[in-house]
Structure formats: C-alpha cells, structure tokens
Amino acid sequence: MPESLNRALDLFTQAIVRDPGDVRAYAGLADTYDLLREYSTTDDNDAFSQALAAAHKAVALDDSLPEAHRALAFAEMYGAWDFADADKEFQRAIALNPNDSQARPWYANSLGVVGRFPEALEQIGKAQELDPSSRSTLADKGLLLYNSGHTEEGIRLLKEVERSAPDFRSPHFYLMRIDLNLRDYSGFLAEGEHTAQEANDPILKDVIASARAGYAHGGSRGLLNALYAKQKEYYRAGKLHVTTLASTCVLMGKRQEALQLLEDAYSRHDIEVLACLSHPDLRSLKSEPRYVALVKKINVPQPSSASFSQNLTARPQLF
Numbered sequence: 295m296p297e298s299l300n301r302a303l304d305l306f307t308q309a310i311v312r313d314p315g316d317v318r319a320y321a322g323l324a325d326t327y328d329l330l331r332e333y334s335t336t337d338d339n340d341a342f343s344q345a346l347a348a349a350h351k352a353v354a355l356d357d358s359l360p361e362a363h364r365a366l367a368f369a370e371m372y373g374a375w376d377f378a379d380a381d382k383e384f385q386r387a388i389a390l391n392p393n394d395s396q397a398r399p400w401y402a403n404s405l406g407v408v409g410r411f412p413e414a415l416e417q418i419g420k421a422q423e424l425d426p427s428s429r430s431t432l433a434d435k436g437l438l439l440y441n442s443g444h445t446e447e448g449i450r451l452l453k454e455v456e457r458s459a460p461d462f463r464s465p466h467f468y469l470m471r472i473d474l475n476l477r478d479y480s481g482f483l484a485e486g487e488h489t490a491q492e493a494n495d496p497i498l499k500d501v502i503a504s505a506r507a508g509y510a511h512g513g514s515r516g517l518l519n520a521l522y523a524k525q526k527e528y529y530r531a532g533k534l535h536v537t538t539l540a541s542t543c544v545l546m547g548k549r550q551e552a553l554q555l556l557e558d559a560y561s562r563h564d565i566e567v568l569a570c571l572s573h574p575d576l577r578s579l580k581s582e583p584r585y586v587a588l589v590k591k592i593n594v595p596q597p598s599s600a601s602f603s604q605n606l607t608a609r610p611q612l613f
Contacts, residue, residue, distance in 0.1 A: 300330075303330070306323040317355040317356040320348045321349065321352040321359060321361040321364075321365050322361075324345045324346075324348035324349035325368075327342070327344040327345035327369075328342070328368045338372075338373070338564075342369050342374070346366070346373060348365070349362060360386075360391035360394055363384075363386045364384070364396065367380045367386075367404070368380075368404075371384075372565050373565075378595050384401040387401075393424055395424040398420050399417075399418060399430070402414045402434065406437075406442075407568050408568070408572070409572050411443075414438050415442065418438055419435075422435060429459050429464070430464060433464040433468060436450075437452070439451060440472055441572050449469070449472060452472075453469070470489055474545070475545075477514065477545070483502060483517075497528055500528075504521065504523070504524040505517050522546060522548075536564060536566045536567070537559075537567075537570070537576065541573065543555065544576065552579065553579060553584040560591060560592065567592070570585070571592070
C-alpha cells in the first residue's frame with residue numbers, strides 16, 4: 295500500500311506540472327495524502343497539511359467537483375479538527391454526487407468518531423445500499439453498531455464478514471479490540487494472533503505473545519499486567535497508539551493514567567485522542583472531570599436540529 299500511494303503522489307504531481315489547472319489531479323493528490331499517513335510512517339500533520347492545500351486548490355479551481363469537497367472534508371475532519379466545516383464539506387460532496395460510494399462511508403466514520411451514531415448508521419446504511427458487496431463498509435458498520443451500543447448486532451455482523459472473507463483484516467482487528475473490551479480474553483488472543491499474522495506485524499505479534507504468556511501464568515490479571523507492560527514499552531518508543539494503552543489502563547482501573555495519556559495526546563494534536571468520543575471503554579471515563587474538560591477542549595459542535603437527511607430532502611432533484 296505505501297508503494298502504490300507514493301506512486302500515486304508522483305503521478306498526480308506530474309499531472310499538475312503538465313497542467314496546473316488539472317482539478318482532478320489536485321483532488322487525487324489530496325486523497326492520496328489523506329490516506330498516506332494511515333498506511334505509512336508519514337507524519338500526520340505533514341500529510342494533512344499537504345492534503346488541505348491540495349483540496350483547497352481543487353475546490354478553488356472547480357467548486358462543483360464532489361471529489362474535491364470529499365478530500366477537503368477528510369483533511370479538515372482528521373487533520374484540522376474543524377468538525378463543523380468537515381461536516382459541511384461532506385454534505386456538499388454528497389449533494390453533488392449522492393452515489394459516491396467513497397464519500398458515504400467516510401462521512402459515516404467521521405460521524406461515528408465524534409459519537410454522532412444515529413447519523414453515522416444512517417450514512418453507513420446508504421453506503422451499503424450503494425455497494426452491498428463492500429467488505430470494508432460492512433466491517434465499519436459492525437464497529438459502528440458496537441460502539442453505538444448495539445453490541446450483539448455489531449459483533450454478529452463482524453463475525454459474518456469474518457466468515458465470508460477470513461483473510462480480510464478489518465473484522466479480526468475490530469473483534470480483537472471488542473473482545474478485550476468485553477474481557478473475552480481467549481477471543482482477544484485468537485483474534486490478535488490472526489491479525490498479527492495476516493498483517494505480518496511484529497509489534498502486535500510481540501504484544502499478543504506477551505499477553506498469552508501472562509494469561510497462561512496468571513489468568514486474566516496476568517494477561518492484563520503483561521499486556522500493559524508490553525504496550526507501555528512500545529508506546530514509550532513511539533510505536534503504539536495512545537488509545538491502545540489508554541484502553542488497557544481503563545480495564546485495569548488505572549483511570550487517571552488513561553486520562554493523562556489522552557490529555558498528552560490532545561496536547562500533541564494526536565488524532566487518536568478523538569477515540570475518547572466513540573470507544574465504549576474510553577467513554578466509560580465520562581464521569582471524570584478531566585474527561586469532561588478534555589471533551590470540551592476538543593470542541594465538537596452538536597448537530598443542528600435539522601438532520602442531514604432533512605436538509606437533503608429539500609433538494610430531491612439530486613437523487
């Protein structure tokens with residue numbers, strides 16, 4: 295994946311050099327930078343600043359291009375944390391092309407990240423209608439269902455995707471996190487080993503191996519202690535997401551340490567801190583004053599009284 299994304303960067307850049315007015319090349323460049331930080335070691339802030347610049351240029355060249363608004367929405371959501379404008383840009387992209395099978399799941403996941411689950415499930419449902427065979431859409435829907443409190447329905451859907459496509463990583467990864475959250479330690483270990491093997495991820499392999507050894511010697515307490523120690527080692531080395539360790543802290547009752555990790559992530563503008571708005575384990579901290587203060591600083595606007603679907607009903611000719 296990193297190799298293909300870097301190749302795409304080269305091709306889009308060459309296209310822009312040949313034709314500085316190539317709006318689709320700018321939109322493609324923005325999309326590529328949006329994805330590059332997820333699939334490579336590219337710094338998030340660097341990638342998103344490049345994505346924002348390219349997307350703004352694309353919109354300036356042609357305000358009617360849905361892909362430009364879609365790319366801008368993604369970068370504003372995850373890079374700039376401009377949630378209100380990201381929402382506006384996603385809506386603009388979908389209004390311009392209601393059948394864009396990429397914009398719908400991106401919008402659904404962005405809504406889910408900030409805890410707007412009814413709207414997220416509405417959008418992921420429309421994404422599923424557009425592309426019923428998309429495994430990634432089905433897996434994301436399963437996670438959204440779980441995060442929104444539809445626990446059994448979400449797990450059931452993820453396991454259906456897992457059975458139909460055993461080599462597809464997302465449901466295994468999601469179920470690994472869910473099993474740990476639900477204290478299903480044998481399921482967590484099995485899904486973790488499968489995910490690590492499929493992804494050829496040496497860090498996850500080491501983490502899961504340590505957790506399994508801890509489980510063998512000390513049961514659930516031994517697993518959590520081993521998991522915490524190994525995750526903390528990788529976190530300090532900059533090789534583990536902050537929310538992964540914070541979630542383990544919550545399971546162990548280390549609530550103040552979890553909050554400190556999230557506060558530190560916010561101070562670094564680490565995108566992972568947004569998980570505190572949607573992950574059930576991290577949302578369990580909501581009674582803590584420090585959590586309330588953190589959410590206030592993140593400053594996610596509340597949805598307007600008119601829902602997105604109501605807004606689009608006023609423009610039926612778009613469908």
